Amino acid sequence: MCYFLIMKIAIAQISPVLGNLKKNLAHHLELVEKARKQGADLLVFPELSLTGYTLRDLVPELAIIPERSEFFSALVEASRNIDLVVGLVEERPDNPGIFYNSAAYLSRGKVLHVHRKVFLPTSGMFEEGRFFAAGKDFRSFSSDWARTGVLICRDFLHYCSSYCLFADGAGLIITISAAPGRGVSDLQSQGFETSRMWELMGEAIAFFSSAFVVYCNRVGVEDGATFAGGSFIYSPFGKLITRLPYLDEAFLVQEIDLEEIRRARKSWPFRRDDRPEVIWQSLEKIIKEKQ
Amino acid sequence: MKINPELVTRVLTKFISDETHKAGFERVILGLSGGLDSSVCACLAVRALGREHVLALIMPYRDLDLEGQEHARKMAELLQISYRKIDISPQIEAYFSAFPTENQLLRGNKMARERMSILYDFSAREKALILGTSNKTELLIGYGTIHGDMACGINPMGDLYKTQVRELARYLKLPEEIITKKPTAGLWPGQTDEEEIGLSYEELDSILYQLVDLRQSPEEIISSGHDEKKVKRIIDMIKKSEFKRRMPPVAKISSRTVGHDFLYPYDWDK
Numbered sequence: 001m002c003y004f005l006i007m008k009i010a011i012a013q014i015s016p017v018l019g020n021l022k023k024n025l026a027h028h029l030e031l032v033e034k035a036r037k038q039g040a041d042l043l044v045f046p047e048l049s050l051t052g053y054t055l056r057d058l059v060p061e062l063a064i065i066p067e068r069s070e071f072f073s074a075l076v077e078a079s080r081n082i083d084l085v086v087g088l089v090e091e092r093p094d095n096p097g098i099f100y101n102s103a104a105y106l107s108r109g110k111v112l113h114v115h116r117k118v119f120l121p122t123s124g125m126f127e128e129g130r131f132f133a134a135g136k137d138f139r140s141f142s143s144d145w146a147r148t149g150v151l152i153c154r155d156f157l158h159y160c161s162s163y164c165l166f167a168d169g170a171g172l173i174i175t176i177s178a179a180p181g182r183g184v185s186d187l188q189s190q191g192f193e194t195s196r197m198w199e200l201m202g203e204a205i206a207f208f209s210s211a212f213v214v215y216c217n218r219v220g221v222e223d224g225a226t227f228a229g230g231s232f233i234y235s236p237f238g239k240l241i242t243r244l245p246y247l248d249e250a251f252l253v254q255e256i257d258l259e260e261i262r263r264a265r266k267s268w269p270f271r272r273d274d275r276p277e278v279i280w281q282s283l284e285k286i287i288k289e290k291q
Numbered sequence: 292m293k294i295n296p297e298l299v300t301r302v303l304t305k306f307i308s309d310e311t312h313k314a315g316f317e318r319v320i321l322g323l324s325g326g327l328d329s330s331v332c333a334c335l336a337v338r339a340l341g342r343e344h345v346l347a348l349i350m351p352y353r354d355l356d357l358e359g360q361e362h363a364r365k366m367a368e369l370l371q372i373s374y375r376k377i378d379i380s381p382q383i384e385a386y387f388s389a390f391p392t393e394n395q396l397l398r399g400n401k402m403a404r405e406r407m408s409i410l411y412d413f414s415a416r417e418k419a420l421i422l423g424t425s426n427k428t429e430l431l432i433g434y435g436t437i438h439g440d441m442a443c444g445i446n447p448m449g450d451l452y453k454t455q456v457r458e459l460a461r462y463l464k465l466p467e468e469i470i471t472k473k474p475t476a477g478l479w480p481g482q483t484d485e486e487e488i489g490l491s492y493e494e495l496d497s498i499l500y501q502l503v504d505l506r507q508s509p510e511e512i513i514s515s516g517h518d519e520k521k522v523k524r525i526i527d528m529i530k531k532s533e534f535k536r537r538m539p540p541v542a543k544i545s546s547r548t549v550g551h552d553f554l555y556p557y558d559w560d561k
Contacts, residue, residue: 191298221310224557226302
């Protein structure tokens with residue numbers, strides 16, 4: 001699938017305005033322009049980048065039906081010369097009143113793929129399950145650049161999600177996130193303890209999937225919670241390529257060499273030796289026995 | 292329980308600056324008692340917004356806490372922030388001459404609410420957001436006056452235990468005398484928090500940390516070496532003070548009710 005080998009990925013580690021689509025759209029379009037000027041091929045925004053995170057009862061008020069939204073069409077239009085990943089509250093035209101925490105991959109002026117968040121954190125400080133419906137699948141898709149999969153925040157912490165994308169051939173796994181930081185007892189780190197959790201997962205998933213892992217987390221403060229930033233890219237060999245600062249807004253364009261996917265898979269044939277049918281049969285047995 | 296003070300400072304200054312601007316303010320105001328919490332809070336506010344955007348009110352009652360007054364003045368001068376001394380004695384005297392009481396708690400609560408009332412008035416006059424200075428220890432055991440010192444616009448200190456505030460104060464290089472003096476709510480001359488609560492802050496914070504942060508059961512905490520009576524008393528204090536940490540319950544009649552299922556974010560459209 002690699003038509004081009006060097007890909008420039010831009011990461012927008014931003015702080016959206018909570019509940020203000022108009023302001024957020026304007027900011028998105030500014031950054032699209034900025035990324036284009038720097039020659040980026042893909043620009044990734046964080047989870048719910050168009051709305052902010054702590055939405056609660058704002059969820060239905062901010063929902064977008066991508067096919068019908070004039071507002072969203074401005075973004076789709078902006079993707080003619082650069083691929084975009086944006087976070088939105090999505091509603092389907094044939095299923096009104098059901099709202100998803102979604103990530104849309106836009107390319108060549110079209111919606112190429114939509115991922116609806118499957119694992120909605122609903123405990124402690126999180127209440128997504130109260131306001132959103134859960135997505136039902138993990139699928140990879142082919143962009144101009146690579147077989148790609150998109151996950152949203154907590155999805156990535158359930159390693160089965162990445163496995164599905166891997167089994168579906170992904171060489172590029174993009175996770176968009178709105179992860180608040182927690183834990184300040186690590187004296188060596190400039191970030192929250194929870195940032196380490198994401199990095200650990202990023203490193204492991206990249207290495208064992210022989211895939212690039214792009215993680216775009218937001219920053220800013222909402223209702224007392226501070227989003228941790230610290231977006232990153234890991235190579236298919238599990239090496240850290242870049243990490244954005246913790247806590248602060250940042251914008252970065254990073255070149256990656258897609259040939260690395262092939263090199264990693266020659267060295268470590270996890271992909272060749274994968275047996276999804278064995279996993280599937282095992283899961284089937286486990287699920288049946290539990291019932 | 293250890294904190295990375297550099298990171299905490301970064302998070303809290305960001306919180307103060309973001310939330311102040313989101314609320315539409317350029318400046319903050321706080322009551323400066325000369326104690327540890329308000330001193331640390333003032334220092335963080337200066338780092339977040341610059342000294343010209345921080346205003347302190349020193350609000351003594353007679354000469355109840357002369358040392359506190361002196362420390363407050365010293366802190367304000369050290370930070371080079373504007374401060375104003377407002378003696379609350381006349382209005383407190385006027386009230387208690389009409390409704391006399393020797394109950395120190397009633398008198399202390401009244402003073403805390405008088406200070407709150409002045410802070411809110413000056414918040415409007417000076418267009419400055421009120422910074423709360425209640426720490427996590429106080430919030431959890433309810434060691435504060437509801438609608439008094441607990442009232443504020445935003446609270447940067449509420450997730451730090453008292454002993455952690457002290458750690459932060461050391462990092463921020465606050466004057467040693469403010470860091471090491473016995474904490475007091477200034478309820479009566481010579482009053483100290485630890486005597487009134489009946490536990491040292493070290494012990495109290497250690498129990499609270501195990502109970503709240505580590506989610507240990509009371510039995511686990513007792514078997515780890517803490518006194519059973521103390522553990523039970525702390526749990527009792529937490530239970531009895533839940534009303535101070537919440538908006539009052541609204542009687543539900545309709546299908547959508549404030550506080551039940553009318554749920555919007557604090558930072559709506561900000």
